[in-house]
Amino acid sequence: MPMNIRQVLQGKSVNALYSVTSDQSVLEALKLMAEKNIGAVMVVDEDKLTGIFSERDYARKIILQDRHSNDTPVSDVMTPNVITIGPDQQLEECMVIMSDRHIRHLPVMEADKLIGIISINDVVAAIIRDQKTRIASLESYISGSPY
Numbered sequence: 001m002p003m004n005i006r007q008v009l010q011g012k013s014v015n016a017l018y019s020v021t022s023d024q025s026v027l028e029a030l031k032l033m034a035e036k037n038i039g040a041v042m043v044v045d046e047d048k049l050t051g052i053f054s055e056r057d058y059a060r061k062i063i064l065q066d067r068h069s070n071d072t073p074v075s076d077v078m079t080p081n082v083i084t085i086g087p088d089q090q091l092e093e094c095m096v097i098m099s100d101r102h103i104r105h106l107p108v109m110e111a112d113k114l115i116g117i118i119s120i121n122d123v124v125a126a127i128i129r130d131q132k133t134r135i136a137s138l139e140s141y142i143s144g145s146p147y
Helices: 005-011 026-036 055-063 091-101 120-143
Strands: 040-045 048-054 105-110 113-119
Touching: 005 091, 005 113, 005 120, 026 040, 026 055, 040 113, 048 055, 048 105, 091 105, 091 120, 113 120
Parallel strands: none
Antiparallel strands: 040 048, 105 113
16 A cells, blocks of 8 residues: 555654744754754745745855855745645655655645645655565565464
8 A cells, every 4th residue: 555645744753843934044044954953944924834945045045146144034045836745645746746856855735734844864764664564564474474
């Protein structure tokens, strides 16, 4: 049975959502990302997802453009119009989206509410967990012992 995103979210050891507002400074976003050891942060204004700010945005839009993190608002460098997924989408669909769009993070939305985020690391970890379960099941079947 294919794995869906809700199952992936449930399998995450930490499913915290970290966000900043678009008027906060890039430096504030970077401090949060460093403190939480995450590669991207959601940009949420008035309970609405308005963008995502990632390490890639920082490298390309701050460092390479010789801007300053402390006086640049997140709104100037975030990625707006974020591609999102739903909790009932299949893991394979998300892998295709990430691969085709060259993105590493997908916010998960349900009824217009941000409920989680899936990273490429989450996808890989879920695939590994699923494969281990399948292997154990097959080994059990072959040996004739119950799970």
